[in-house]
Amino acid sequence: MAQEIERKFLIRDPGIVDSLAGERLTQGYLSHDKNATVRVRIAGNSGWLTIKGKTVGATRSEFEYPVPQEDARQMLDELCGAGVIDKTRYRLPQGELCWEIDVFHGDNDGLIVAEIELPSEDSPFDKPDWLGEEVTGDARYYNSALSSTPFNQWADD
């Protein structure tokens, strides 16, 4: 078990990923319950099952286990419903920390989000120029929420 402490931002300059190699991620949810989400993910040839608790501030408990890729595929196809998320993840190290920049596809096309995992809630970190508005704690941007209400369904306002 780990605690996940993460801050999430929009992106001012999407060109930041142009020189990076990305990894395609496909993921869906066996449970959208806000007290415990259960995520199935395929990353390359690997399958993962991840349980996350409720977010308190920027922190939530997280349990992650490898599963056979074919199990993950079958769970995505048969048990996760329609809202499977497809995105490319780029990693951009910053000192001892690392930005993860997710470029979404399909129904979430147009959405790009940067996350940084921190050792503690009050860890300092630099905010690069390409970073936009912070959306930590905005439930619309949770991947579990994007799987049921994708970005292309958000009302313009």
Add this chain to the structure above:
Amino acid sequence: MAQEIERKFLIRDPGIVDSLAGERLTQGYLSHDKNATVRVRIAGNSGWLTIKGKTVGATRSEFEYPVPQEDARQMLDELCGAGVIDKTRYRLPQGELCWEIDVFHGDNDGLIVAEIELPSEDSPFDKPDWLGEEVTGDARYYNSALSSTPFNQWADD
């Protein structure tokens, strides 16, 4: 991944378990969704995470993975809510098959259920004298349902 084909019965004679050694099982649910239940179980020193699909007839898909016992404990305590199920499981071989007899405790005290896992939906099996009414497919007896509506809350009728 496996397919689980199971038939479930009540018990006419609870004395059938008196000569058997049982194993205590504690389990809770991260998801009660009927399309995909996610179960956390502690059996002795072992932890398990089990995903089951929707039941069609007596069959459902099942994915089961070992997890550290302390992870399972933490998920039960922090993520599964109040409805943790506590029961003792007894195994009674019958030819190549095996009856699993669950004697429930706590809020499900008084409930005893026997299950048999079959190689196919139409596999023949003997029905011993101690067996009572069949309850396969009766959703009230799903363990996921018993965790939210335990036996001691069922209306007398």
